[in-house]
Amino acid sequence: MSLDDWILALHVLSAFAFVAGTIVFWVLIVAVRKTDTPEGTIRMEPVVKVGNAATGIGAGGTIVFGIWLAISLDAYQVWDGWVIAAIVLWAISLATGQRTGVAYMQGMTKAQGLQTSGQTGPSAELLALNRTSNGVLLHFATTVAVLLILIDMIWKPGA
């Protein structure tokens, strides 16, 4: 395998990590919709961290190795339309993903506050925060952006 083959493999592995992180958050979004207790909400935190790690490694790896490939390979250039489209979609997915995190962290913060104050029973306010429709919409937007990147990478329009 050449260096470019290795970089391509790392680029694709990063893309898998990015999408895996997106899937982790979809599962958590569905799971937390029925969660109205502080303990149940806080229990999701380690899985949230796994999702954050996968998304972070994936987002960083895709852009670094992707731009490396666009510079290194003669067939592609960083200013190719499909490459620019991928970078723009990547930035959109990062922005919406970050806002999704903010939306869902309100529930986690509320749960931690309730537990600290000794309120361990079900909370309608916590359930409402865990069911944030804004968060679902933002994660849907993130998913659409990631899906469009995948389509762009496979069809490479204009290449």
Place this chain on the structure above:
Amino acid sequence: MSVLAAIRPDEWNFPLFLHVLGAMILVGATLTAASALAFARGNPQLVRLGYWTLLVVGLPSYVLMWAAAHWIYSKEGLDGSGIDSAWATIGFVVAEGGAVLFVASLILGGIGVRRLGDGKGAGLLKATMVISLVLLAAYVVAVWAMAGKPD
């Protein structure tokens, strides 16, 4: 082989898209399940989350990945011939061998979840978690091989 893969005909794009999409969702489902089962520490909520993710998200995505892989293979006209490259061999071994492990993890996890109510099933669910971690490692190797295409 990398050059051949880079200049694939356009009509292979759609099955390739489905294959990669299925594989990506499968990796995500396996990662979620393994994480939930690893951090559950006997908590039924996280145990069920891990198991149902494997069943409801992992199984359909595996079928999509596998079916699209065979679609591409038939489009290449290779389904009647032997596998002649290391990367395709790795892909098939992980897909077919992984299927056996995947089904085993679903059966063991299913029994484990059913026994949760009686305070049993922890060992079976631990086995499901270990299998999920093994599958995750195998998927990383398969993705590396499919993308890097070693000789």
